[in-house]
Amino acid sequence: QLLLMERKLQEVHPLLTLCGQIVENWQGNPIQKESLRVFFLVLQVTHYLDAGQVKSVKPCLKQLQQCIQTISTLHDDEILPSNPADLFHWLPKEHMCVLVYLVTVMHSMQAGYLEKAQKYTDKALMQLEKLKMLDCSPILSSFQVILLEHIIMCRLVTGHKATALQEISQVCQLCQQSPRLFSNHAAQLHTLLGLYCISVNCMDNAEAQFTTALRLTTHQELWAFIVTNLASVYIREGNRHQELYSLLERINPDHNFPVSSHCLRAAAFYIRGLFSFFQGRYNEAKRFLRETLKMSNAEDLNRLTACSLVLLGHIFYVLGNHRESNNMVVPAMQLASKIPDMSVQLWSSALLR
Structure with missing residues (x-):
């Protein structure tokens, strides 16, 4: 998990392979084992998605979806731990379900299956609404913001701009309720506003939003995504050659x-x-x-x-x-x-x- 957070993706793969073997060989009660397997598979899926490998991730994602179906049929009262360590749960079962919906949406968005992304977003948001009535865990708001960020991008691609703007407003409201959320998602919010501005052909405003987003992010992948979109704005404007050459040099794929x-x-x-x-x-x-x-x-x-x-x-x-x-x-x-x-x-x- 630390290597993924530090973007050391080359070092992650062998470690994930080893973890997979350890999880499969681990002996314990069924719900504990499935919980560990979900944790491992979420790490594996997010590793592939971070690397932009949406075809390679499919077998792991399918395993994860099967795993969450299995865990939802098991009852918590089946756990009779002899070891206090066995009481550890990294996430409640209901939260795991939302997380699996979330990574499915992330995959569908990257791969371009936008109707599927919409379907799983609706399911996840419905589940989140139910959970938030009984549970004020901050992770639920994080899940909600990430889901909305992805579905907003889908809306812009499918031409539903007014709905995208309403959902951007929802993200703003959620972030205003939590300084931590605002700090973690401010750059993404400006990026979404930039993408919206492109969709309505307001290139000056798009440039302002992307420039602000670049100042706010230290996340390499988000930085590259913003720069790529900012370059597309400069290309459309047709008179920003110096800035454009500078950007293209920073994201030279060769x-x-x-x-x-x-x-x-x-x-x-x-x-x-x-x-x-x-x-x-x-x-x-x-x-x-x-x-x-x-x-x-x-x-x-x-x-x-x-x-x-x-x-x-x-x-x-x-x-x-x-x-x-x-x-x-x-x-x-x-x-x-x-x-x-x-x-x-x-x-x-x-x-x-």
């Missing part, structure tokens, strides 16, 4: 990329491709986008795949190769409809006219 996230590195290649496209350097843009496609296909990053395909289609369209353009745009449209990603659907439709 060398010294600042984080080990597969997903963020693939996104950095996409941003390079987008910039090259706007500069009219089409061969260079195609190279970057093919790299994005290779990486996104390897880990089922559906949104990045759809975005890369439609941009490649746009390049071929500009070059007058309409047949090759359609070969890219049609699958992009199909994938965007499945996600569903409103902006890619609109972009694809415009190219297919």
